[in-house]
Amino acid sequence: MSAPPTPKGASELRQRLVKAGPFLGLLAVVLFFAIASGAPERYLSANNLRVVLAQTVIVALGAIGMTLVIVGGGIDLAVGSTIALTGVLCALAIRDGWSPILAVLASVLLGGAIGLVNGLAITRLRVVPFIATLGMLGVARGTAKWLANQTTVNPPETWVNQLAVTFPPVPWMVFAPGVWIALVLAAAMAFVLRRTVFGRRVFALGSSEAAARACGIDTGRLKLAVYGTAGLLFGLAGVMQMSRLRQGDPTVAAGTELDVIAAVVIGGGSLNGGEGTVLGSMVGALVMAFLRNGSQQMGWPSYVQEILIGVIIVVAVAIDRWRHSQREDVE
Amino acid sequence: MTAVLRISGIDKRFGATVALSGASLEVQPGEVHALLGENGAGKSTLLSIVSGLERPDAGTMHVHGEPYAPRSPRDARAAGIALIHQELSLFPHLTVAENVLMGVEPRRHGLWDAESARRTTREVLAEFGHGDIDPDARLGRLPIGAQQVVEICRAIATRARVVLMDEPTSSLPRGDTERLFALIHRLSASGVAVVYISHFLEETRAVASAYTALRDGRSVGSGSLGTVTNEELIAQMVGRTVSELFPKRDRPAPSEPVLEVEGLAAPGLHQASLSLRRGEVLGIFGLMGSGRTEMVRALFGLARPRAGSVRVHGRDRALAARPSGRLADGLGYLSEDRKGEGLALPLSVADNVTLTRLSSCSSGGVLDPARQRAQAAERARELDVRLRGTGQPVRTLSGGNQQKVAFARILHQQADVLLLDEPTRGIDVASKAQLYEAVARAAAAGKAVLMVSSYLPELLGVCDRVAVMCRGRLGAARPVAEWTPESMLEAAIAG
Numbered sequence: 065m066s067a068p069p070t071p072k073g074a075s076e077l078r079q080r081l082v083k084a085g086p087f088l089g090l091l092a093v094v095l096f097f098a099i100a101s102g103a104p105e106r107y108l109s110a111n112n113l114r115v116v117l118a119q120t121v122i123v124a125l126g127a128i129g130m131t132l133v134i135v136g137g138g139i140d141l142a143v144g145s146t147i148a149l150t151g152v153l154c155a156l157a158i159r160d161g162w163s164p165i166l167a168v169l170a171s172v173l174l175g176g177a178i179g180l181v182n183g184l185a186i187t188r189l190r191v192v193p194f195i196a197t198l199g200m201l202g203v204a205r206g207t208a209k210w211l212a213n214q215t216t217v218n219p220p221e222t223w224v225n226q227l228a229v230t231f232p233p234v235p236w237m238v239f240a241p242g243v244w245i246a247l248v249l250a251a252a253m254a255f256v257l258r259r260t261v262f263g264r265r266v267f268a269l270g271s272s273e274a275a276a277r278a279c280g281i282d283t284g285r286l287k288l289a290v291y292g293t294a295g296l297l298f299g300l301a302g303v304m305q306m307s308r309l310r311q312g313d314p315t316v317a318a319g320t321e322l323d324v325i326a327a328v329v330i331g332g333g334s335l336n337g338g339e340g341t342v343l344g345s346m347v348g349a350l351v352m353a354f355l356r357n358g359s360q361q362m363g364w365p366s367y368v369q370e371i372l373i374g375v376i377i378v379v380a381v382a383i384d385r386w387r388h389s390q391r392e393d394v395e
Numbered sequence: 396m397t398a399v400l401r402i403s404g405i406d407k408r409f410g411a412t413v414a415l416s417g418a419s420l421e422v423q424p425g426e427v428h429a430l431l432g433e434n435g436a437g438k439s440t441l442l443s444i445v446s447g448l449e450r451p452d453a454g455t456m457h458v459h460g461e462p463y464a465p466r467s468p469r470d471a472r473a474a475g476i477a478l479i480h481q482e483l484s485l486f487p488h489l490t491v492a493e494n495v496l497m498g499v500e501p502r503r504h505g506l507w508d509a510e511s512a513r514r515t516t517r518e519v520l521a522e523f524g525h526g527d528i529d530p531d532a533r534l535g536r537l538p539i540g541a542q543q544v545v546e547i548c549r550a551i552a553t554r555a556r557v558v559l560m561d562e563p564t565s566s567l568p569r570g571d572t573e574r575l576f577a578l579i580h581r582l583s584a585s586g587v588a589v590v591y592i593s594h595f596l597e598e599t600r601a602v603a604s605a606y607t608a609l610r611d612g613r614s615v616g617s618g619s620l621g622t623v624t625n626e627e628l629i630a631q632m633v634g635r636t637v638s639e640l641f642p643k644r645d646r647p648a649p650s651e652p653v654l655e656v657e658g659l660a661a662p663g664l665h666q667a668s669l670s671l672r673r674g675e676v677l678g679i680f681g682l683m684g685s686g687r688t689e690m691v692r693a694l695f696g697l698a699r700p701r702a703g704s705v706r707v708h709g710r711d712r713a714l715a716a717r718p719s720g721r722l723a724d725g726l727g728y729l730s731e732d733r734k735g736e737g738l739a740l741p742l743s744v745a746d747n748v749t750l751t752r753l754s755s756c757s758s759g760g761v762l763d764p765a766r767q768r769a770q771a772a773e774r775a776r777e778l779d780v781r782l783r784g785t786g787q788p789v790r791t792l793s794g795g796n797q798q799k800v801a802f803a804r805i806l807h808q809q810a811d812v813l814l815l816d817e818p819t820r821g822i823d824v825a826s827k828a829q830l831y832e833a834v835a836r837a838a839a840a841g842k843a844v845l846m847v848s849s850y851l852p853e854l855l856g857v858c859d860r861v862a863v864m865c866r867g868r869l870g871a872a873r874p875v876a877e878w879t880p881e882s883m884l885e886a887a888i889a890g
Contacts (some may be wrong), residue, residue: 261506
């Protein structure tokens with residue numbers, strides 16, 4: 065007896081299509097600009113790819129950390145300020161004669177410390193993440209301006225300035241060192257979330273905090289680990305920011321947290337927690353980067369990019385909601 | 396035989412509120428022990444203390460004769476004590492295996508050992524007669540009955556010796572309740588003790604053999620359920636005999652119908668026709684998923700009807716209406732979902748009571764708080780709501796008092812037709828009796844009451860006529876004297 069295609073098979077196919085959603089979106093954006101620009105060979109050239117990737121590094125590093133936070137059911141609004149503060153620290157330290165490696169390390173650790181303070185406010189003071197990190201947004205930005213004396217800090221030329229350049233210092237690297245660092249860290253975070261006990265507990269925390277506590281998980285310490293780890297990544301993003309600008313600018317990266325959150329959300333992360341993948345977030349970051357780059361190549365004014373990105377965020381989440389309701393119908 | 400769990404003289408205060416004072420409990424291995432008491436008697440607080448979520452102010456606990464003082468749920472798990480919550484506490488986004496083993500993960504070099512997790516989970520599920528559940532399935536995609544199996548398997552996976560269950564059936568359809576009881580019996584047969592909280596005495600008797608009754612945070616009685624009557628149990632829980640749980644009512648005089656519904660259809664509802672008269676209480680009985688809630692929601696404009704007609708006071712009304720339109724028609728609605736939909740929990744009692752008719756205490760769109768408080772206080776007195784003041788947030792009231800506030804709102808609204816969906820779900824016996832009284836008073840005052848319930852005794856005790864809902868179809872309403880619990884159940888299952 066030949067069975068008709070089972071509904072289960074059909075729904076699995078749809079599931080796969082749905083999972084590929086962010087990729088299809090990325091493909092659509094790239095194809096659109098390749099054709100619309102009238103010069104696909106230029107838009108898809110290795111050089112333009114280098115430009116886009118180098119531009120993405122900062123948001124990508126932020127999105128790796130933010131994926132962890134959002135999967136765990138939290139949010140961090142202080143990313144932009146953290147980037148500014150750690151970038152300023154990095155520039156100051158190098159200017160004051162620290163060895164570059166120490167300066168980078170100090171900036172990353174400062175990012176981690178900021179994350180821990182956020183985590184403590186959330187767990188000990190019981191302030192909801194939105195408010196705790198909103199407070200940190202102001203504190204970190206103000207501290208950055210204070211440290212930098214309200215002006216930019218110009219360090220001498222070191223290898224740190226080469227980290228996030230568009231063209232790598234040595235041609236065999238193909239892409240900037242920062243791109244490779246982001247790739248390695250993305251792979252590492254994907255592994256941590258998927259395969260380690262810590263990662264599964266973060267999913268459990270975001271899925272249902274009460275249930276996680278009932279399972280004997282120390283949710284307070286887990287949150288500290290989540291915000292602290294994310295902070296390290298934001299600190300590294302600050303180093304990349306300093307590298308790109310070749311100076312510490314306390315006013316830089318205002319609003320970057322929204323790009324970072326948008327990347328995670330476009331990539332399938334749910335602000336209700338328990339859902340999200342690093343791969344999806346990276347694709348989300350690339351969607352925005354290609355869109356910006358394409359708009360620039362088309363000569364569109366920057367307000368068009370802003371409107372487009374705003375629309376894409378809402379459409380991506382609407383599609384996500386729609387697919388959730390589809391799932392419920394299948395059952 | 397040593398008790399597997401012995402609790403004596405536990406005190407616990409939250410600020411000025413005494414939650415427990417001298418609570419004791421002794422549970423033998425393999426026993427299903429019912430913890431009885433009204434809402435606010437301290438049952439849930441006691442379970443929180445045993446499971447390490449709260450710490451007692453005084454008193455001692457022993458597990459298998461060993462002193463036991465858990466500082467966190469982790470300590471409780473280590474001592475072999477697992478809590479199963481009122482609402483399922485699971486991770487819908489994770490797999491079955493991850494749900495079962497969360498907190499006791501099999502590790503290899505700090506990594507989640509997926510292979511071993513799958514194997515252990517399959518063993519535990521098979522041990523429990525549910526080898527059909529796939530350890531790799533996403534939990535959120537399983538039916539609710541299977542999810543409960545997973546939650547119980549989590550307790551087994553930690554080798555729990557005592558499983559605490561806080562109203563596990565409150566969100567379950569009947570078939571799943573029976574399956575749960577089978578699971579509980581299997582647990583106790585394997586030597587695991589179960590402490591079971593439920594509001595339903597009948598249900599408690601079906602599953603438990605021993606009981607402890609709590610009143611005002613104190614243990615007031617314990618023993619075997621086989622040698623005690625329901626009346627004695629209620630007397631222990633309430634502190635007085637509830638000789639008459641249900642009010643005496645005069646049958647309403649025949650009169651014109653207030654609400655007439657013909658062939659109503661909506662998502663989840665195939666067909667419902669009914670007619671409701673002044674002064675009458677019409678009961679609707681149905682199992683979960685039978686369409687009873689869908690019918691009320693469609694009537695009140697919360698779901699979009701597909702077909703049918705609705706007449707109020709003999710006049711045709713728009714079929715597709717919004718709740719605001721139905722309110723204007725004189726319909727009042729009491730949701731079965733008290734916390735989600737029935738009440739605005741953070742708002743005050745005064746706000747909640749007057750919300751559907753703020754015009755009563757405002758002029759020109761400006762509220763008169765004094766008038767609002769006075770009106771709410773009067774309704775609260777009428778229903779004997781226990782509160783410090785009408786400014787108190789509804790969130791801080793006990794379940795029974797919250798429900799009285801929700802009921803006070805439709806009284807304040809001055810609705811002619813009261814649509815009550817599970818009006819006494821999850822509230823204590825004394826509050827139930829008061830609500831029945833209030834329903835009887837409303838009917839005597841000429842209101843028409845539609846009462847949807849899955850609790851047979853209250854339908855038989857309060858209603859004039861009852862109709863049974865089965866698979867989305869509403870049967871004919873018959874006088875309550877023509878029904879028996881058996882015939883109602885049969886109609887609900889077979890149609």
